[in-house]
Amino acid sequence: MRIPRHQTPALRNKNVRLAWVLGGMAIFFLVTSFPFWTGLFRIVGTQAMP
Amino acid sequence: MTTTTLNHDEAHHHDMPTGWRRWLFSTNHKDIGTLYLLFALTMLFLGGASAMLIRLELFQPGIQLLDPDLYNNLVTNHALIMIFGAVMPAAAGLANWMIPMMIGAPDMALPRMNNLSFWILPAAATMLILSFVVPFFPGGGTQINTGWTLYPPLSVQVGMSMDFLIFAIHLLGISSVLASINIIVTLLNMRAPGMTLMTMPMFCWTWLVTAFLLILVVPVLAGGVTMLLFDRHFGTSFFDAAGGGDPVLFQHLFWFFGHPEVYILLLPSIGVLSHVIPAFSRKPLFGYKSMVGAMLTVATIGMVVWAHHQYTIGMSLGAVTYFMIGTILISIPVGLMIFNFIATMWRGAMTFETPMLFAVAIVLMFTFGGLSGVMLAVVPADMQYHDSMFVVAHFHYVLMPGAVFGLFAGVFYWLPKWTGHMYDETLGKIFFWTNVIGFNITFFPQHFLGLAGMPRRIVDYNMMFTEFNVISSIGAIIFGLSHLLLLYIVIKTIRGGKKAESRAWEGAKGLEWELDSPPAFHTWTVAPQIK
Numbered sequence: 001m002r003i004p005r006h007q008t009p010a011l012r013n014k015n016v017r018l019a020w021v022l023g024g025m026a027i028f029f030l031v032t033s034f035p036f037w038t039g040l041f042r043i044v045g046t047q048a049m050p
Numbered sequence: 051m052t053t054t055t056l057n058h059d060e061a062h063h064h065d066m067p068t069g070w071r072r073w074l075f076s077t078n079h080k081d082i083g084t085l086y087l088l089f090a091l092t093m094l095f096l097g098g099a100s101a102m103l104i105r106l107e108l109f110q111p112g113i114q115l116l117d118p119d120l121y122n123n124l125v126t127n128h129a130l131i132m133i134f135g136a137v138m139p140a141a142a143g144l145a146n147w148m149i150p151m152m153i154g155a156p157d158m159a160l161p162r163m164n165n166l167s168f169w170i171l172p173a174a175a176t177m178l179i180l181s182f183v184v185p186f187f188p189g190g191g192t193q194i195n196t197g198w199t200l201y202p203p204l205s206v207q208v209g210m211s212m213d214f215l216i217f218a219i220h221l222l223g224i225s226s227v228l229a230s231i232n233i234i235v236t237l238l239n240m241r242a243p244g245m246t247l248m249t250m251p252m253f254c255w256t257w258l259v260t261a262f263l264l265i266l267v268v269p270v271l272a273g274g275v276t277m278l279l280f281d282r283h284f285g286t287s288f289f290d291a292a293g294g295g296d297p298v299l300f301q302h303l304f305w306f307f308g309h310p311e312v313y314i315l316l317l318p319s320i321g322v323l324s325h326v327i328p329a330f331s332r333k334p335l336f337g338y339k340s341m342v343g344a345m346l347t348v349a350t351i352g353m354v355v356w357a358h359h360q361y362t363i364g365m366s367l368g369a370v371t372y373f374m375i376g377t378i379l380i381s382i383p384v385g386l387m388i389f390n391f392i393a394t395m396w397r398g399a400m401t402f403e404t405p406m407l408f409a410v411a412i413v414l415m416f417t418f419g420g421l422s423g424v425m426l427a428v429v430p431a432d433m434q435y436h437d438s439m440f441v442v443a444h445f446h447y448v449l450m451p452g453a454v455f456g457l458f459a460g461v462f463y464w465l466p467k468w469t470g471h472m473y474d475e476t477l478g479k480i481f482f483w484t485n486v487i488g489f490n491i492t493f494f495p496q497h498f499l500g501l502a503g504m505p506r507r508i509v510d511y512n513m514m515f516t517e518f519n520v521i522s523s524i525g526a527i528i529f530g531l532s533h534l535l536l537l538y539i540v541i542k543t544i545r546g547g548k549k550a551e552s553r554a555w556e557g558a559k560g561l562e563w564e565l566d567s568p569p570a571f572h573t574w575t576v577a578p579q580i581k
């Protein structure tokens with residue numbers, strides 16, 4: 001990964017690490033703050049029944 | 051705050067790209083900030099054009115120009131363009147331009163992601179505009195007549211334009227979340243040595259809170275519209291009662307995003323005011339710590355009161371009581387912010403340049419919008435006001451002064467810094483007065499229309515509402531046309547004018563005013579030391 005000229009490798013790593021944590025937080029809210037996956041699995045399960 | 055080392059003159063233009071590559075591949079926070087602001091200005095005019103059409107239609111009772119579905123499509127597009135296309139990108143533009151310069155950072159923490167965040171926006175705007183245009187073509191399906199709330203079952207039933215809109219919302223959400231991540235990382239990791247969180251400029255604080263709010267609530271909207279997409283195309287029944295789903299679930303998901311979105315739009319402007327009012331009062335901001343506390347309180351309570359938008363759906367008495375009390379509680383920290391602004395002005399050596407005029411107007415008119423908000427928070431009253439023009443008047447009094455006027459104040463305050471030229475103060479004041487007078491003529495009568503029973507999102511209305519609608523539409527013409535003057539002032543300032551000093555305003559404080567006007571392409575390549 002190319003490091004922006006104004007950042008040291010250590011600062012770059014620190015920035016990227018925090019960005020991943022925040023990105024993970026966004027994904028966590030996407031998949032758990034509403035019954036999306038639960039509902040999807042239930043529907044898939046129901047449709048799979050004979 | 052005192053700076054002891056100012057090495058910004060090290061910045062040179064030797065590696066500044068030129069031509070279209072400079073903008074398309076830009077990783078420079080100032081260029082990306084400019085792109086955001088130009089994009090927002092374009093969308094402001096697009097959203098404004100749809101608003102003008104709405105008001106022209108409502109100039110007289112009866113159907114004048116638009117069929118009912120097209121009218122509702124315009125209402126939908128106006129809201130989405132203004133919120134996602136104009137206000138949020140404009141605030142992001144201010145953030146991109148100012149945050150690195152304010153905290154003594156050479157650029158945003160993740161410059162290439164910054165480029166991506168912006169360039170997703172034109173693609174999203176194209177999808178958004180296509181959602182409006184597609185129904186005009188053969189086989190394009192029906193118009194999106196749901197309003198910006200996209201409630202099912204209507205949103206499941208409308209044509210393929212809804213799919214364009216859902217995709218546009220996904221793209222806008224990705225752009226917002228990426229930009230928010232970048233802003234948080236920049237603010238937490240890139241501050242100049244010696245600048246603590248509690249000495250950070252207030253504009254940075256407002257954006258820190260805004261960015262966290264965006265990361266928390268935008269994914270929920272993304273989930274909601276994804277479920278809508280599944281209901282439309284993949285045979286699921288998340289929101290279809292016939293299949294065991296619940297349409298009210300979508301309302302909860304939407305407003306879990308939608309209510310904090312109000313604060314997402316407001317807080318950056320509160321940040322701007324926190325700089326403009328002290329600068330033109332020649333006093334430090336009153337109650338810095340209480341402002342930070344109030345902001346955090348607003349964000350926290352604002353996350354858990356979403357259902358006050360849904361009082362009429364038939365919630366339990368306990369639920370509506372909770373949401374009512376929570377909503378009214380928000381007026382305490384918001385009131386505290388307003389009192390802090392007034393206390394900052396108190397006995398200050400005030401002058402009334404255009405940014406300060408907007409700031410004073412915001413304090414007055416946003417408070418007015420907040421008061422009608424307290425009326426709407428009260429459940430039995432809201433049962434009467436719900437879905438009436440009173441609500442339209444209320445949220446325009448909150449969002450125009452609270453968000454848009456704040457952005458105008460910011461643009462006029464920082465325009466000399468960005469361009470190196472002072473704007474024409476006389477024209478700025480003419481713009482302010484025509485804008486504010488036009489706004490009030492447009493929206494003040496809508497309170498009476500709503501109280502008299504005129505519903506919103508209806509193309510036609512009873513004869514008894516004619517007079518106030520005529521006044522409102524005349525106001526809208528003044529208000530809408532006044533923005534052409536803004537465009538003229540901005541272009542004139544970019545092209546020339548009186549040279550701006552580094553500290554363009556006598557009372558302005560902060561690191562950004564230590565830099566030249568306009569600042570070099572790269573600034574703070576060596577971090578300033580803050581004492």
